[in-house]
Amino acid sequence: MIGTLLGAYLSILSAAFAAPTAEPCTRDFLKTQAAKYVAAQVAGTLGELATSSVTYTQDFKPATLGTGLLAKPLKIDFNRSTYDTTQCATYTEVIAASSTPPYVLGTQMRFTDGVLSKMETIATTTGDWLFNPSGTLKYSQQEAWTEIPEDKRDTRAVIQAAGDAYLDLFNDKTVKVPWGNPCARLEGGSYIQPSCNVGVPSGLKMTNRRYVVDEVLGTVDIFFTFGGQEPDSHQFRVENGKLRYVHTLTVMKSKST
Numbered sequence: 001m002i003g004t005l006l007g008a009y010l011s012i013l014s015a016a017f018a019a020p021t022a023e024p025c026t027r028d029f030l031k032t033q034a035a036k037y038v039a040a041q042v043a044g045t046l047g048e049l050a051t052s053s054v055t056y057t058q059d060f061k062p063a064t065l066g067t068g069l070l071a072k073p074l075k076i077d078f079n080r081s082t083y084d085t086t087q088c089a090t091y092t093e094v095i096a097a098s099s100t101p102p103y104v105l106g107t108q109m110r111f112t113d114g115v116l117s118k119m120e121t122i123a124t125t126t127g128d129w130l131f132n133p134s135g136t137l138k139y140s141q142q143e144a145w146t147e148i149p150e151d152k153r154d155t156r157a158v159i160q161a162a163g164d165a166y167l168d169l170f171n172d173k174t175v176k177v178p179w180g181n182p183c184a185r186l187e188g189g190s191y192i193q194p195s196c197n198v199g200v201p202s203g204l205k206m207t208n209r210r211y212v213v214d215e216v217l218g219t220v221d222i223f224f225t226f227g228g229q230e231p232d233s234h235q236f237r238v239e240n241g242k243l244r245y246v247h248t249l250t251v252m253k254s255k256s257t
């Protein structure tokens, strides 16, 4: 008797406290959010993107949305976003080559229950590693980052592992990287092709990695700390399990600007 009552009581409790069914995070939702972000950066106001209480970092340092880079209107020449419906996150590359100063930005956004909860921006500008915004613009916009046909898509694990292998190579020359042939690396504004396996230094650990993976576009963007020092983004486009494009953004901590 007591057991039955207790059971009934518990089942009422658990019904009352059951988590509301989480909205599935759709690609369309993420596309809308990324477009809002680009619009906010053009306008220099948050607009519909978020309230200013979101956790926000700029070059991996805590910052305030209402007074940081997002509050500065930018003329944007090119932007490209990727969408991670599993983690409910986006990554956007923004090229503002003709603004003063010029910027190339990488932004990761993360959503919880349909609301922006975390936003991180890496802002490269004059003085950063190989910064050349007209080069970035020229090469980035000529690349085809089209949706990969369903039967040719790699899994999240394969895509992420390709990016991780590339970053692990900096510290371990025995790592097998799935190099594509051709492969092109847009490093700052320099274009290195047809092999990406050149000029990779050694003895450097790439730590604190945060990922945005998009199986439809075959991409992973990784934010990490380069050699324990510089805020960095490496974005990889993977085709048939192999690296096709690499885009890098590295903020030089020593820059004087």
Ligand SMILES: *[C@@H]1O[C@H](CO)[C@@H](O)[C@H](O)[C@H]1NC(C)=O
Residues within 6 Å of the ligand: 038, 042, 076, 077, 078, 079, 080
């Ligand atoms: C951002 O990219 C989208 C998709 O290519 C494009 O439609 C939009 O006009 C771009 N926005 C700006 C401000 O350039």
